[in-house]
Structures are given as structure tokens and as C-alpha cells.
Amino acid sequence: MVAFLFLCGVGLLLMLLEALKWRKIVPFFLTGSVLMAYVLSVLEWKDKFNIGFFENMIGFDKPAIAFSSVIIISFFIWLFAFMDTYKNKEGMSEIFILALFSVCGALMLTSFRHMASFFIGLEIMSIPLYVLAASAKNKVESNEAGFKYLIMGSFFSAVILFGLALMYGATGSFEFVQIKTQVKMFPEKIPAFFHAGLILLLIGMLFKASLFPFHFWAPDVYEGAPTPVTAFMSTIVKTSVMAAAFRLFSFSFNMFHENLEQILLWSIVLTLLVSNITAAVQTNVKRLMAYSSISHSAFLFMIIYVNIKNNISINTLMFYTLAYSVASLGFFAVLNYIAGYEEKSLDVFKGLAYRNKFVAFTVLICLLSMAGIPLTAGFFAKYYVLTLLGVSGNWTLLVLAVIASLIGVYYYLRIIILMYFKEPANSDYLEVSDNFKTALFISSLLIILFGIAPAVIFEIFKV
Amino acid sequence: MTSPTNYIPIFLMLFIALGFVLTTMLASHWLGPKRKSRIKNDSFECGIQSQGNARLPFSVKYFLVAILFVIFDIEVIFMYPWAVNFRSLGLFGVIEVFTFILLLLVGFIYLIKRNGLQWGD
Numbered sequence: 352m353v354a355f356l357f358l359c360g361v362g363l364l365l366m367l368l369e370a371l372k373w374r375k376i377v378p379f380f381l382t383g384s385v386l387m388a389y390v391l392s393v394l395e396w397k398d399k400f401n402i403g404f405f406e407n408m409i410g411f412d413k414p415a416i417a418f419s420s421v422i423i424i425s426f427f428i429w430l431f432a433f434m435d436t437y438k439n440k441e442g443m444s445e446i447f448i449l450a451l452f453s454v455c456g457a458l459m460l461t462s463f464r465h466m467a468s469f470f471i472g473l474e475i476m477s478i479p480l481y482v483l484a485a486s487a488k489n490k491v492e493s494n495e496a497g498f499k500y501l502i503m504g505s506f507f508s509a510v511i512l513f514g515l516a517l518m519y520g521a522t523g524s525f526e527f528v529q530i531k532t533q534v535k536m537f538p539e540k541i542p543a544f545f546h547a548g549l550i551l552l553l554i555g556m557l558f559k560a561s562l563f564p565f566h567f568w569a570p571d572v573y574e575g576a577p578t579p580v581t582a583f584m585s586t587i588v589k590t591s592v593m594a595a596a597f598r599l600f601s602f603s604f605n606m607f608h609e610n611l612e613q614i615l616l617w618s619i620v621l622t623l624l625v626s627n628i629t630a631a632v633q634t635n636v637k638r639l640m641a642y643s644s645i646s647h648s649a650f651l652f653m654i655i656y657v658n659i660k661n662n663i664s665i666n667t668l669m670f671y672t673l674a675y676s677v678a679s680l681g682f683f684a685v686l687n688y689i690a691g692y693e694e695k696s697l698d699v700f701k702g703l704a705y706r707n708k709f710v711a712f713t714v715l716i717c718l719l720s721m722a723g724i725p726l727t728a729g730f731f732a733k734y735y736v737l738t739l740l741g742v743s744g745n746w747t748l749l750v751l752a753v754i755a756s757l758i759g760v761y762y763y764l765r766i767i768i769l770m771y772f773k774e775p776a777n778s779d780y781l782e783v784s785d786n787f788k789t790a791l792f793i794s795s796l797l798i799i800l801f802g803i804a805p806a807v808i809f810e811i812f813k814v
Numbered sequence: 815m816t817s818p819t820n821y822i823p824i825f826l827m828l829f830i831a832l833g834f835v836l837t838t839m840l841a842s843h844w845l846g847p848k849r850k851s852r853i854k855n856d857s858f859e860c861g862i863q864s865q866g867n868a869r870l871p872f873s874v875k876y877f878l879v880a881i882l883f884v885i886f887d888i889e890v891i892f893m894y895p896w897a898v899n900f901r902s903l904g905l906f907g908v909i910e911v912f913t914f915i916l917l918l919l920v921g922f923i924y925l926i927k928r929n930g931l932q933w934g935d
Contacts, residue, residue, distance in 0.1 A: 366920055366923075367920060367924070369924065369928075370928060
């Protein structure tokens with residue numbers, strides 16, 4: 352809770368700093384504050400489970416703090432990775448302030464207990480994102496991405512809102528815990544439109560997490576948005592949406608599993624097939640990463656799918672989001688560094704290993720982690736998901752997930768082959784800055800650390 | 815209790831409303847006389863001859879001012895319920911409303927310092 356309020360305050364202070372012409376200290380101040388927020392959020396770990404704030408609208412229980420930590424760590428790496436792109440440029444503070452406010456919304460999404468705080472959190476997270484997606488002001492594609500995202504996002508926000516309204520109409524309560532008890536006590540009194548509301552809510556969340564058949568916006572927006580914003584969307588936003596979906600469907604509405612299960616199952620199966628097969632034929636690197644991100648969404652939703660019925664583990668979800676976020680940030684940082692806005696072909700990675708060994712090695716680690724090769728965090732993330740599927744007896748889904756990861760290995764390996772076995776177009780040594788190096792170092796270190804000793808994170812965040 | 819049969823009046827109403835609109839539209843289409851001329855097809859502008867295209871680009875500043883007006887208008891709207899319930903809310907209400915005003919004040923300072931309200935160049 353303290354960390355959340357602290358970050359909101361920092362956002363306001365940054366606006367004042369920008370207005371009063373102290374723009375120079377904005378990056379340092381922001382980085383320090385994010386580190387401070389991380390410490391504050393971890394310090395709350397020992398607190399009691401069920402303290403609600405603001406009339407029980409927000410409550411930072413252990414899952415909320417765990418996901419908040421993942422989000423804050425990702426934001427910290429994001430800042431280091433993309434600091435140089437914006438430093439001392441026109442509109443630098445705006446980008447950072449908008450990203451920070453979006454993070455505040457994301458933290459709210461991990462900790463809501465009330466329909467109002469859920470929806471407000473979702474909007475606080477989304478509205479800065481629409482602006483960020485269009486932040487390359489003089490590029491038509493960026494404007495198009497922002498506009499598309501705004502239209503689609505607001506439409507599906509309306510769908511979510513309609514679902515919430517129906518559920519409120521059916522139960523007369525805004526608090527998720529109260530709705531749950533009411534449904535448990537008088538299941539025969541729940542009218543049919545409650546289920547319609549629940550399904551509308553599920554559809555909205557599927558859109559926000561870009562699952563089939565609501566995934567069509569993702570490749571266009573990921574491609575058009577500037578690379579830092581793409582990185583932000585595929586890590587921080589995804590983590591918070593997953594945390595919210597977990598809280599909604601696995602904690603609050605898990606007694607309706609017969610409603611949700613079929614929709615989720617088919618959505619996951621089709622997402623796995625469509626995203627991986629489409630990714631395998633992409634030549635545009637950002638579209639490829641968009642489809643890869645959609646495929647990872649499917650893996651994340653598998654955890655939610657299993658948990659709807661038999662509430663096993665939140666740690667798996669947290670570990671997967673952390674592993675994916677760190678690897679994705681490392682990859683997008685390098686992409687942003689070596690390719691301009693217009694260069695989107697896979698060829699930008701050609702011969703990267705000849706130009707800078709360290710950078711190429713980091714990309715290698717990140718891609719191997721996303722593909723799920725042993726000794727990286729991604730391997731254990733996938734391993735835990737597959738174990739979960741096996742334990743709960745979803746054998747068909749397990750086989751499909753394995754096939755999907757195999758296709759994934761193919762398109763990740765394409766980039767690795769380009770880096771290591773192709774001659775570069777220009778063989779100048781690639782200079783790297785300190786901030787950038789720090790970001791790459793942190794992300795590759797985390798990937799290898801969690802790949803060798805995944806138990807560490809399970810011990811630290813035992814939920 | 816609610817059951818699907820309770821919605822029958824609503825659907826009935828929907829059908830009648832749609833039917834009325836469709837019938838009148840089609841009837842006026844079929845029955846009405848049609849005389850077309852260039853002047854009749856022109857857009858009607860209070861008897862004055864229309865000039866040029868309506869789709870002109872106009873300065874983004876109008877849009878900016880409109881958006882800013884909405885924000886500060888909303889601020890005032892929130893103050894009405896506070897003023898009505900001033901006594902019953904007491905000190906709590908004062909603190910809450912001042913926090914809210916403070917948040918918007920930061921935005922206002924930002925706006926002025928970034929020349930958001932300056933009309934000229």
C-alpha cells in the first residue's frame with residue numbers, strides 16, 4: 352500500500368519537476384524512487400493478510416505484493432533499458448510520467464477488492480498506454496497504433512463495464528468477497544444474467560491479455576508503437592492483467608468453473624495454434640514478438656484455467672510472469688538499441704555476434720529463456736506449467752503446449768542463427784552505454800539465477 | 815423472480831417501435847412526391863448560399879481548451895455534493911476535497927508552466 356501511494360506521489364512530483372524546469376534530475380529521481388518503492392513493497396510482506404484500505408477497496412495481501420514486486424522490478428529494468436532513448440530529448444518527462452502512472456494503475460490491478468477499484472485501475476493503466484502508443488508523434492504508424500488501441504481498448508472496457516453492471520444487478524454488491532459469499536449461500540437465487548455478466552467480464556480480460564479470438568489488435572499495436580512502449584505493453588501490462596485475471600477467476604468466481612472452463616479451454620487451444628503458426632512465418636521482428644507474446648499469454652492463462660477448478664498455486668503464475676518479463680525486456684532493449692523506428696525486418700540481428708559479443712549473448716539468453724531451454728528461467732516457468740497440467744489431468748492441453756513450445760523454438764532459433772552464423776551488413780563495433788549495459792546485465796543475471804535455482808523465488812515469495 | 819417470459823412485453827414494445835418507424839419511413843418514401851434540383855440538394859444554411867467545404871482543419875488549441883475545460887468543470891461538479899454535505903462530512907470531507915484539489919492543482923501548474931493556455935505562438 353505504501354509503495355503504491357508513494358509511486359502516485361512521485362508521479363505528481365515529477366510533473367512539478369518538469370514544469371519548474373528541473374528536467375535534468377527527472378531520470379535519477381525516478382530510478383531512485385522506483386528502487387525505493389520496491390523496498391517499501393517488500394517491507395509490507397510480513398503484514399497481516401486482510402487489511403483493506405479505502406473502505407476495503409484495495410488490499411495488499413501476499414499475492415498482490417508478489418505481483419507488485421514483479422511489476423516494479425520490470426519497470427526498474429525498463430527504465431535502465433530505455434533511459435538513453437529519451438534522455439534529454441523533447442518530451443522525455445512526459446513519457447516517464449505516463450509510464451509511471453500506468454504502473455500505478457497496474458499496481459491497483461494486482462490488489463483490487465471492489466469492482467470500482469478494479470475498473471479504475473484498469474483505466475488508469477490503459478489511458479496512459481493509449482497516449483504512449485501514439486508517442487512517436489510524427490510517425491503515421493504510431494498514431495494509427497494509438498488510435499486502434501484506443502478504439503478497441505475502450506470498446507472492451509465497455510464490455511467489462513457491462514459485465515460488472517450485470518453482476519452488480521444480480522447480487523446487489525460491489526465487493527468480490529461479498530458476491531462470492533452470496534452466491535455460495537443462495538445459489539438458486541442467482542439470476543441467469545449473472546452468468547452473462549461473468550462471461551462478458553471474461554471476454555474483456557481475454558482482450559486485455561490478447562487471447563484468440565480477441566488478439567487481432569496486438570500485432571498492429573505492438574508494431575506501430577515505439578519499441579520502448581511495446582516492451583512496456585508486453586511485460587508490465589501483461590503481468591498486471593494476469594494478476595487481475597487470477598484474482599477474478601481463480602479467487603472470486605472459481606465456483607462457476609463449468610461456465611468459464613469451456614470458453615477458456617477453446618480460447619487457449621486456438622491461441623496456441625494460431626499465434627505460434629503465425630509467428631513462424633513472420634519476417635517483421637516486432638510482429639514476431641507480438642505473436643510470441645500472445646503465445647505466452649496462452650501459457651499464462653493455462654495456469655488460471657487449471658486454478659479455476661482446483662486452486663493449486665499462484666507461485667507458478669508469478670514465476671512465469673517474472674521469467675517472461677525479464678527476458679522480453681532484455682530482447683526489446685537490444686532491438687531498440689540496434690534498430691530505428693523504421694527498421695523492423697529480422698535482418699537487423701544479422702551478425703550481431705561479430706559486432707558486440709556481450710549484446711548478442713544477452714539476446715541469446717533471453718531468446719533461449721523464452722523458448723524454454725534448460726538452465727534459463729523460461730525452462731522452469733514452462734516446466735511448472737506443464738507439471739500443473741499433468742497433475743490436474745489435462746493431457747490434451749499438455750501435448751498441445753509441448754507442440755506449441757517446439758514451434759516456438761523454431762522461430763526463436765531463427766534470430767539466434769541470424770546473429771551467430773550470418774555476416775553483418777556493417778561490421779563496425781557496436782558501442783553500448785552504461786545504462787543499457789546495466790539493464791542487459793540485470794536481466795541476463797536474473798534469467799540465469801532463476802534458471803539454476805528456481806527455488807529461490809519460491810522461497811522468497813511463498814504465497 | 816425473473817424468467818425469460820418476463821421480457822416478452824419489452825420485446826413486444828421493441829417490435830412495435832421498430833415497426834412504427836419502418837412503416838412511416840417506407841410510407842413517406844413510397845407516397846411522397848419527388849422533385850430533385852441542384853438547389854434543393856444543397857445543404858440548407860438559413861437561406862444563405864453555402865460556401866466551401868465544412869471539413870476544414872482547425873487549430874488543435876480549441877481541442878486543448880475544450881479538454882482542459884472538462885477537467886476543471888468536473889472539479890467544480892465534485893464540489894457541489896461536498897458543499898451540500900459539508901456539515902455531516904466534517905473534517906474528513908475537508909481533507910478529502912483538498913487532496914483532490916491539490917492533485918488537480920499540480921496538473922494546473924504543469925499546464926501553465928508548459929504554456930498550455932497560451933494562445934499566441
